[in-house]
Amino acid sequence: MAADAVKAGAILFVAALVQVTVLNRLVILGGGPDLLLLALVGVSLLRGSVFGAAGGFCAGLVVDTADLGTLGLTSLVLTVAGYWIGRYGETTGRDRVHAPFVSVAVVTVLASFGELLLHFMIGDHVSARLVLLDALFPSILLNLALTAPVYALCRRLLRPPELAELATEVRLLG
Amino acid sequence: MGVLVLLSIALLTVYFRESAGGPLHRTQGVGAAILRPFEVGTERIARPFRDTYGYFHGLAVARSQNGRLRAEAEHYRQLYIQNATAAHDNVQLRRLLNYEQGPSFPADYQPVNTRVLAGPPSQFEQQIVVAAGSKQGIHRYDPVVTPGGLVGDVTKVFSNVARVTLLTDDQSAVGAMNLRGASGLVRHGASPTGGTLILDQVTKDQVVYRGDRVLTQGSLAGGLPSIYPRGIPIGTVTHVGQSDVGLYKDIQVSPFVDFSSLESVIVLVPKVRSAQLP
DSSP: OHHHHHHHHHHHHHHHHHHHHTGGGOOBTTBOOOHHHHHHHHHHHHHHHHHHHHHHHHHHHHHHHHTTOOTTHHHHHHHHHHHHHHHHHTBGGGGSTTHHHHHHHHHHHHHHHHHHHHHHHTTOOOOHIIIIIIIHHHHHHHHHHHHHHHHHHHHHHSOOOOGGGGTTOBOOOO | OHHHHHHHHHHHHHHHHSOTTSHHHHHHHHHHHHHHHHHHHHHHHHHHHHHHHHHHHHHHHHHHHHHHHHHHHHHHHHHHHHHHHHHHHHHHHHHHHTOOOOOBTTTTEEEEEEEEEEOOSSSSOOEEEESOOGGGTOOTTOEEEOSSSEEEEEEEEOSSOEEEEETTSTTOEEEEEETTSOEEEEEEOSOTTTTOEEEEOOBTTSOOOTTOEEEEOOOOBTTBOOSSOBTOEEEEEEEEEOOSSOSBOEEEEEESSOGGGOOEEEEEEESSOOSOOO
């Protein structure tokens, strides 16, 4: 458990640093990849909602501190995102091949909406057209393109839980 | 999860409400100082990859750029000869008139060259973090440029890092002019990622043509001194139009600075600081 926490923390810390220093400057077709979100999806799917929420909160703090943004804003979005992906990771749906891809697509949309709403609430000038039309679809595509390698790396570092550990998991029908 | 959400909301609320010198802001400054070596390290690791990308990207556009730049060089060679004579006359006439003027760019500013540590965090915030702060003499509202032109101004300062709000941010606006005497306000256009700016509040009687250079005006605006000295290049006018019902001309400006690939910037620290802005 402690070793997993250290590994997950290291993955998210590195992802947050790369995101802030390198990927935030990258604009492709109006959008940009979100490595931190992808790493959070990997950790949450493999380790569940508690890891997801705690990891999202801490990674959000690192991002808000590194880019001198509004403290707590990214934490709030990533905490909720990590928790809900983690809940999905606690179902049998996690083992499906498309699980990380579906999670990434859904969480990219929800995180964009969440950030838009929070920025709007704290009085920032936000352009919904820019976020939801111009940047969202390229960002989803870029995130989906990176999902497989990032998830594979997370899976390699955080081994999938044993069968005995899944005794309380929720069975997803359909 | 509930606890973490509440904690995030509490952080957000306190941070938003407290002053720039509040405990959370100070804690963030300490955190930023701790993270700085990691950011510098990551940036150094990523640099070869970025340089490789830049090299191949540069090769791809080199041919078209070459022809355009040759034509521009010829044009500017002719302009230089005319301007050198005019500048010489200007200095002589100012001396004869004992003409007093405000801080001029770049003579009255000390440049602080610094690396960009973090790019814009999202589409909402066109802000970057640079690896220099109050220890290097940087204050809030100091102008930030590149050799190409104006980048923005410093909006948050800690000991070793500072945040720069780019010209493409919604909150930015700069008093600007062209060399025909038309003046207005440069602010972000429709697409910050596309880098297009607009020159707003230019009345229909003023003369602006496509291709005009736009510079900072450096004059008083709304009772406050402009934070930008006169004469910093901003961009080139790419479109001029006007409608029957609009009060002002519709002018688009293409910035000289490529905001998507800022790697290092120059913070202009005034050699003599005048009145403190609020």
